[in-house]
Structure formats: C-alpha cells, structure tokens
Amino acid sequence: MAGMTTLGEFIVQQQHAFPHATGELSSLISAIRLAAKIVNREINRAGLSPDIIGAAGQENVQGEAQQKLDVFANDKFKAALEARGEVCGIASEEEDEYVAFSGERGRNAKYVVLMDPLDGSSNIDVNVSVGTIFSIFRRITPVGEPVSAADFLQPGRNQVAAGYVIYGSSTMLVYTTGNGVNGFTYDPTLGVFALSHPNLTMPKDGKMYSINEGNYIKFPTGVKKYLKYCQENDEATSRPYTSRYIGSLVSDFHRNMLKGGIYMYPTTQSAPQGKLRLLYECNPMAFIAEQAGGSASDGYSRIMDIIPTELHQRVPYFVGSSNMVADAERFMEEFK
Ligand code: AHM
Ligand code: MG
Numbered sequence: 001m002a003g004m005t006t007l008g009e010f011i012v013q014q015q016h017a018f019p020h021a022t023g024e025l026s027s028l029i030s031a032i033r034l035a036a037k038i039v040n041r042e043i044n045r046a047g048l049s050p051d052i053i054g055a056a057g058q059e060n061v062q063g064e065a066q067q068k069l070d071v072f073a074n075d076k077f078k079a080a081l082e083a084r085g086e087v088c089g090i091a092s093e094e095e096d097e098y099v100a101f102s103g104e105r106g107r108n109a110k111y112v113v114l115m116d117p118l119d120g121s122s123n124i125d126v127n128v129s130v131g132t133i134f135s136i137f138r139r140i141t142p143v144g145e146p147v148s149a150a151d152f153l154q155p156g157r158n159q160v161a162a163g164y165v166i167y168g169s170s171t172m173l174v175y176t177t178g179n180g181v182n183g184f185t186y187d188p189t190l191g192v193f194a195l196s197h198p199n200l201t202m203p204k205d206g207k208m209y210s211i212n213e214g215n216y217i218k219f220p221t222g223v224k225k226y227l228k229y230c231q232e233n234d235e236a237t238s239r240p241y242t243s244r245y246i247g248s249l250v251s252d253f254h255r256n257m258l259k260g261g262i263y264m265y266p267t268t269q270s271a272p273q274g275k276l277r278l279l280y281e282c283n284p285m286a287f288i289a290e291q292a293g294g295s296a297s298d299g300y301s302r303i304m305d306i307i308p309t310e311l312h313q314r315v316p317y318f319v320g321s322s323n324m325v326a327d328a329e330r331f332m333e334e335f336k
Pocket of ligand 2: 093
C-alpha cells in the first residue's frame with residue numbers, strides 16, 4: 001500500500017542503512033513480531049475463552065500467581081525465539097532459571113533474550129492494556145559453548161536492542177536497536193505492523209506522574225516530598241501535575257513517552273528492593289527511554305549502569321521525561 005512501511009520492510013531498510021548490522025538481529029526481531037501476533041490474537045479474545053482468562057493455578061519463582069496468559073505468552077515467545085535459531089538462550093520473568101537452547105543452531109547463536117512475556121497480566125481479566133517487554137544482548141561466552149549466567153547478568157548499557165509490545169486500544173510494537181526509537185501499529189485486517197511513530201522522542205518535561213499512591217505511607221521520604229511537589233500549585237512549572245496510573249508499566253510508560261511524564265515504583269517497607277525486575281522490565285524500558293531522550297534511575301543513579309547479580313533482581317525505578325526524573329532524584333538525595 002502506498003505510503004505504508006511495514007515492520008518487515010523497515011527491518012530490511014535498517015540493514016541497508018547500517019551495513020554492519022547483521023541479518024541475525026533482524027531475524028530475531030521478526031521472531032518477536034510473530035509471537036506478538038499470536039499473543040495479540042489470544043488477548044483480543046480473552047473474554048471469550050475460559051482457557052485463557054484467569055489464574056493458571058501456579059506461582060512463578062517470585063511467588064506471584066501466574067495467569068494462564070502469562071504461561072501462554074511465555075511459551076509462544078520462547079518457541080518463536082528457539083525456532084528462529086538466532087538465540088542461544090532466554091531468561092524470562094516466568095521461568096525460574098535461564099533456558100539454554102541446546103540444539104546446534106542455538107549453541108552457535110550470538111544473542112540472548114530476556115523478557116517479561118506478559119507484563120501487567122493481572123489486568124487481563126478486566127480488559128485493561130498489558131504488554132510484552134524484551135531485552136537483547138550479545139552473549140559474552142564463546143559461540144558454540146552452552147550459555148552461562150554471565151551472558152544474562154550484563155549491565156543494561158550492553159543491550160543491543162530492546163522493545164515492548166503494548167496490547168492496548170490498538171496493538172503496537174516499539175523498539176530500539178540503539179539508533180532511536182520507532183513504533184509500529186498492528187493492522188489486524190492486513191496482519192502487519194506498520195510504521196506509525198517514526199523517531200519517537202519523549203518530552204523533556206511533562207505534567208503526569210504515575211505511581212501506586214496506595215503505598216504512600218510506605219514510601220521513602222524523598223518520594224513523599226517529590227509527590228507533594230507534584231501536587232503543589234505553581235503556574236510557571238504547570239503544577240499541580242496530573243496523576244495517571246494504569247498499573248501496567250508498558251502502558252504507563254508508553255503514555256508518558258508520548259505526552260511527557262514520570263513513572264515511579266520506589267522501594268516500600270514491604271518491598272525493600274522495589275517491585276520491578278531489573279533485567280526484564282527496568283533495563284529494556286530504560287534503553288528505550290534514553291534512546292527517546294528520557295532517562296531511567298533507581299532514585300540515585302542510572303539504571304543501565306547497575307551490574308546485575310541475580311536473574312530476578314528487583315530495583316526501585318524512576319523512568320520518563322529527563323527533567324522530571326532529575327527532579328525526583330534531587331528529592332531522593334535531599335531526603336536520604
Ligand atoms: P507483573 O510483571 O507481575 O505484571 O508486575 C509488574 C507490574 C507493572 O506492570 C505495574 O506497573 C506494576 O506491576 C503494578 O504494581 P502495583 O499493583 O503494586 O501497583
Ligand atoms: Mg512484569
């Protein structure tokens with residue numbers, strides 16, 4: 001169709017524009033595109049299918065109830081990534097340990113993928129947006145050997161690509177390979193993702209803050225003071241800001257990226273490390289934020305500089321418009 005660039009075409013164009021880019025990464029992103037379409041199909045008809053809606057009756061390694069769609073999405077993404085042969089192993093929020101792809105192609109592949117196959121999945125049963133988040137690294141162990149934990153425990157700054165799929169009022173795939181951020185909207189009648197948001201940039205300032213204020217009493221003082229600041233009246237800085245919290249990181253982040261805003265999940269007394277996972281949620285969204293001109297912090301320093309020590313490690317998280325994140329950091333520092 002005239003004027004339309006599909007994700008497939010865009011991937012090929014990128015390969016021509018960056019001659020050092022290998023076809024392997026392109027093929028890997030195509031695998032994610034395929035799994036996203038399959039998961040999208042199930043999510044769209046979730047209310048019609050008792051096989052899909054509701055709890056799976058088991059818990060993940062972090063003791064959280066898995067939804068049937070969590071398990072479904074994990075299986076689909078894992079299978080698509082293994083079948084394409086560009087990935088030597090994956091780590092997932094829904095798997096206890098990393099999974100090595102031990103077939104010949106898997107052993108010889110260069111990339112590892114870390115993912116949250118269905119983020120915000122408690123929203124499924126009530127028809128609210130959810131997402132998939134992925135993070136791609138080049139392995140550090142030699143090709144041909146089995147992957148090891150070290151391949152997965154790399155700092156976010158080593159990511160070669162990251163992205164998310166948002167299953168919202170429309171479905172979008174947004175990703176970066178370190179040359180800016182591009183967004184593709186799914187056209188279900190054609191079965192293609194079409195480039196709808198080229199070169200996404202996040203406003204430096206914003207007027208929205210997203211946090212679960214039900215936890216207010218348990219927040220660190222710096223966060224309480226920053227929230228007070230967000231709610232004060234000041235014409236020059238357009239305060240008070242607006243509060244918006246969907247409870248689905250991908251959706252809250254996506255809105256803040258388009259409109260300007262900050263998303264926060266700080267430490268609380270009951271979650272002393274925060275709730276969100278560094279490897280599956282915070283690093284990939286941080287890479288996208290930075291590529292769009294925003295920033296991501298644990299309240300004091302850059303998320304992508306943290307050296308991970310465990311697969312399911314949690315961190316406090318502040319992500320979004322760079323001036324807003326800097327303001328929040330100032331309050332954290334002042335009221336340490
Ligand atoms: P999940 O990966 O188990 O779905 O948890 C992550 C989600 C985020 O998408 C969301 O922002 C946050 O948890 C909401 O948590 P809370 O309900 O504590 O506000
Ligand atoms: Mg999640």
